[in-house]
Amino acid sequence: MDESFCYVWEVDSVETEDQSLDDSIFSIEVHASFTYSTMEEDDEEPDLAAQLESLETETLQKTHRLPLDQVRSDPRSSVYSILDSMYIRVENFMIHRILDCANRMLKDNRYKNRKVLRMRVNVDVTVEELPFFVEDDEENQGLMIPASEGAIEGLEEVEVENPIDCAICLDNLSSSCKAKRMPCSHIFHAHCILNWLGIGNFCPTCRFELSS
Secondary structure, three states: EEEEEEEEEEEOOOOHHHHHOOOEEEEEEEEEEEEOOOOOOOOOOOOOOHHOEEEEEEEEEEEEEEEEEHHHHHHHHHHHHHHHHHOOOOHHHHHHHHHHHHHHHHHHHHHOOOOEEEEEEEEEOOOOOOOOOOHHOOOOOOOOOOOOHHHHHEEEEEEEEEEEEOOOHHHHHHHHEEEOOOOOOOOEHHHHHHHHHOOOOEEOOOOOEEEO
16 A cells, blocks of 8 residues: 655755845755565565565655745645656645645744745655656656646636546535536646646646647
8 A cells, every 4th residue: 555754844044045036935845755666566475574675765856946926825736736746646634734834934933034935845655666767757857847828728617517526726626616627538626727737737637748
């Protein structure tokens, strides 16, 4: 079974170039560690020692810089997008911990006049197999390309028939509410998917790509 852990803390530091920024930002350094087994499926009832020896870990690291206004106006989508861009299977508790830390920093007088609010996030995930290709990922990890205006405008507006969860905000899409459908048929709250596609050009559920 997949297991996930998320640790979040403030980084109380200032760099000389911070004041050169026009607008305040959150600088969120994410370390995502993926632990997986190299053991073959046909191995017969391996003992605990053999199972532990078969475990390997790959880590992705990326610093995400998000405008403070974006985090305030659409916090859940902002956090979801940075985690998903690093191949992390996003869970509610991860979003809550990151936003709790962000809210504490916004209320703390130490950070009141800071241009850059820094945060560190460590995510440890146990998976059956790596969700990315190690040899191809170093240059592109965390890279997000916005969808084109035409692709966004072409999304179909639909009325939800059966209640489902929006994969971006993780809240319910209730019956009869207005939503947007991607070409891959996945449905999201309109504001969630429009904000998402302004950052990344793929479906957050199946990674179907729109034109950028």
